[in-house]
Amino acid sequence: MAANETKRFTREEVAKHNTVDSLWVIIDSRVFDVTRFQNLHPGGASVFTDEGIPGGDATEAFFGLHRYEVLERPQYARLQIGLVQGEEPQIKGGLIPGALSKVPYAEPTWLTEGFKSPYYKESHRKLQRAMREFVDAYIFPESQEFEPQGKRPSQSVLDKMAGGTAHQGIQHPRHAYGSRKHLKGLTLMGGIVAPEEFDYFHELVVSQELTRCGGRGYGDGLLSGCVIGLPPVLNFGSPELKARVVPEILSAKKVICLAISEAYAGSDVFGLHTTATKTEDGRHWIITGTKKWITNGMFSDYFTVGCKTEDGFTVILVERGEGVSTKPIKTSYGSSAGTAFVTFDHVKVPVENTLGEEGGGIFVMLSNFNHERWVMCCINVRSQRLVVEECMKWVNQRKAFGRPLHSLAVVRAKLALMISRVESYQAWLESITYQMCNMSYKEQASRLAGQIAFLKSHMTRGAQLTAADAVQIFGGRGITQTGMGKFIEHYHRTVTFDALLGGAEDVLADLGVRQAMRSMPPDERL
Incomplete structure (x- = not known):
């Protein structure tokens, strides 16, 4: 036990220290001497002068302003001088390594x-x-x-x-x-x-x-770029190419990314301007063009590139080297993802780096897109669940108009919609995943493209509603990058990524309908 937890004080003893010259407070049965700290508090000394706080129990006031992790920071933990006699801290907060959350709907049902x-x-x-x-x-x-x-x-x-x-x-x-x-x-x-x-x-x-x-x-x-950049190599690369590239990627010694999107073409894959033409001896491709919004592009060693070729659309693996340059793109989230603008200036690439058939790149990419979108669905629903957990905790500890936030019907209505969305998305995701486990890869490509597209479109639309509702629940804290609402602010700022990456919402919804219409029996009538 730490030294500052061995000494015990009665609540009556703590209550005597209620002046600016000797100011103690109780937070979750822990006794803190904030005499010297009061004027250093970011909110000013006035936060300690509220009725009942000097020499009293400040637990409710503290958790209305701060996350639990504040108590664990060294500069604040050293203010603790002991515990209340006969009591032990009861509040659990922060990260409990390896533990499942006990908050309702914070974990998937399984x-x-x-x-x-x-x-x-x-x-x-x-x-x-x-x-x-x-x-x-x-x-x-x-x-x-x-x-x-x-x-x-x-x-x-x-x-x-x-x-x-x-x-x-x-x-x-x-x-x-x-x-x-x-x-x-x-x-x-x-x-x-x-x-x-x-x-x-x-x-x-x-x-x-x-x-x-x-x-x-x-x-x-x-290495999320690897998740979508390496599978085309695994599934369509030559044995020699895979033997050379795959081990160093899987060992994280080198990085690969998918380079399809351009300033000219995002969801419109056939609108690409990047070209690949063969040299006269037919042994190399010469690739020229630009790619935009490439995840992990800034630190990638390999690029799985979609190109226009004489036969149509071809996917080629390009290694970083002469003629390949990258520039960072500033997005709603920081540069941790390595989002890049990539330029290929007459890059010479062996024809052995062709993935799949020349002119058959659309099949390589479409099959890749199904898995990419499915992974994004996995990520999206878990992100929404994190928001649900944050909101459930906040409404339980925050008071407004003299009552806990969860006592307000309008707040409960927002929570009801959040929970309903996240549970329905997880259920649909698991249903599709079960089909994937019981279908060949070819069957997945033909049967599940529409379902996955629908799920992603439906899920990302709902995610933006969840983000907006969460900001309303957290108020000003929901647009502040630190403190109580930091995860809500971050989610609200970055939620639209999923709505665009792997295909925009409207494009995917239309894809789902078009695939369904192709399966309509010709003899069906009302």
Whole structure:
């Protein structure tokens, strides 16, 4: 026990220290001497002069203004001089490493005590526990430091994700859609999951647990570009190309990204202006053009590039080198994601770097888009759940008009819609994931493209409503980058990323309808 927790005071003793010359307060049975600190408080000394606070219990006032983590900061923790006699701190807050949240709807139903699910096996639950411990120990602390600074994830964290007996497997399966061959022989997460049994629900678990870092730019910086940039190499690259490139990517020694979007063409893949023409000897491509909004592009070594060729649309793997340059793009989140404007100036690339057939790039990309959008759905619904948890805690501790916020019907109505949305999205996501586990890769491409497009469009529209409602619940704190509402402000500022990446909402909704219309029986009439 720390020295400042060994001394005990009665509440009567604390009450005697109620002047500016000797000012003590109680917060959750902890006794703090704030005599010297009162004039240093960011809100001024006046916050300590409210009726009942000097020498009294300031627990309610404190948690109406501050997150629990403030109590744990060294500069404030040293103000604690003891505990109230016969009492122990009761409030749980901050990050409890590896633990499931007890807040209603803060966890998906399959992780909630007393509920069952037909989708998840013991290996999924073991993987979730291991991922939760890993994220809490390594990723969450770094994300909270690096996100505001715009720093990319450290190599030490990436190394832990990619290698080592205890952690190997976090990075590997994230790129494995449609093929698990590269997992053969690996020990995933210390043997928790056998490579041959790894399925899309395991991948869902990995994606959703990583999302809990609470930093959108940092989260994308965790090689999210690789998640969409490497699968075309795995599934359409030559054996020689894969043997050379894949190991160094999966070991996090090098980084790859997907370079499709341009200033001229986002969702309109066929509107690309980047060209690839063959040299006279037919042995190389010469690639010229620009790409925009490329996640991880600033620190990528390889680029999976969509190009216009003589035969149509072709995907080619380009290595960073002469003629390849990148410039950072400032977006709603920081530069942790490495979002880039990429220029290819007559870049010479061996024809062996062609992914799939020449002119067959649309199939490579469309198959890639399904998985990309599915991953984004996994991430989006978990982000919304984090917002639900923040709001549930806030309305339970914040008072307005003399009552807790949750006593107001208008606040409860907003919470009802938030919870309804997040639970329905998770249920639809799990249904689609189950189909993915029981369909061949080709069947997924033909049968699920519309469903995944609908889900992503529906989910991202709802996410923006959730973000707006959360800001209203938090008030001014919901637009402040520090303090009580910092996660709400960050979510509200970055929520539109999912609505655009992988295809804009309206484009995806239309895709879903067009796919449905193609399946309409010709003889059906009212």
